[in-house]
Amino acid sequence: MLVKNEGQLVSLEGILNEHVDLQVVESAILDAAKSAGGGAVSLDLSKVSRANSSGLLQWLRMTKRIKNPLNYVRTPVWLVEQFNMIDEFFDGHISVESVYAHFYCPDTDTSETHLLKLGVEVPIQDQYKTFHLKMSSSDGKELEPDFDERSYFHFIARHLSKAVSGT
Numbered sequence: 001m002l003v004k005n006e007g008q009l010v011s012l013e014g015i016l017n018e019h020v021d022l023q024v025v026e027s028a029i030l031d032a033a034k035s036a037g038g039g040a041v042s043l044d045l046s047k048v049s050r051a052n053s054s055g056l057l058q059w060l061r062m063t064k065r066i067k068n069p070l071n072y073v074r075t076p077v078w079l080v081e082q083f084n085m086i087d088e089f090f091d092g093h094i095s096v097e098s099v100y101a102h103f104y105c106p107d108t109d110t111s112e113t114h115l116l117k118l119g120v121e122v123p124i125q126d127q128y129k130t131f132h133l134k135m136s137s138s139d140g141k142e143l144e145p146d147f148d149e150r151s152y153f154h155f156i157a158r159h160l161s162k163a164v165s166g167t
Contacts, residue, residue, distance in 0.1 A: 014049070076100055090159040125153075131149050
């Protein structure tokens with residue numbers, strides 16, 4: 001796995017599995033924590049294509065050891081799905097700033113992926129039963145979520161106090 005440390009941002013690229021040396025990742029996060037001066041370290045996993053259960057388990061163990069606040073940015077769809085299944089992602093000082101989501105355009109029969117900022121495009125709510133996300137393509141055509149909003153944003157409702165950066 002490729003690990004890039006850019007000040008308070010740690011970006012990862014590759015596959016998160018049992019072969020990844022998470023000591024390298026942890027060292028990068030701890031270095032970024034020094035740059036952050038006690039503030040949150042941003043984690044960008046948008047270029048991590050997938051993870052298996054062994055990689056996720058090692059990841060959760062690593063994040064529990066880190067005492068510095070962690071803020072997920074540009075969160076890929078596969079990780080949002082994990083957020084909704086595994087409560088342990090939100091142990092400690094964890095927040096989420098932005099997530100990717102898939103959309104479908106019925107007018108053009110195409111799909112698009114958009115980055116959504118929590119608290120901006122996605123309001124912070126204690127439930128999403130009646131929530132409907134309205135998005136448009138770059139050419140102004142209406143997009144439909146290619147996911148169930150109630151399920152996809154459930155982690156926000158379940159971890160409301162920790163889901164948004166800065167709260």
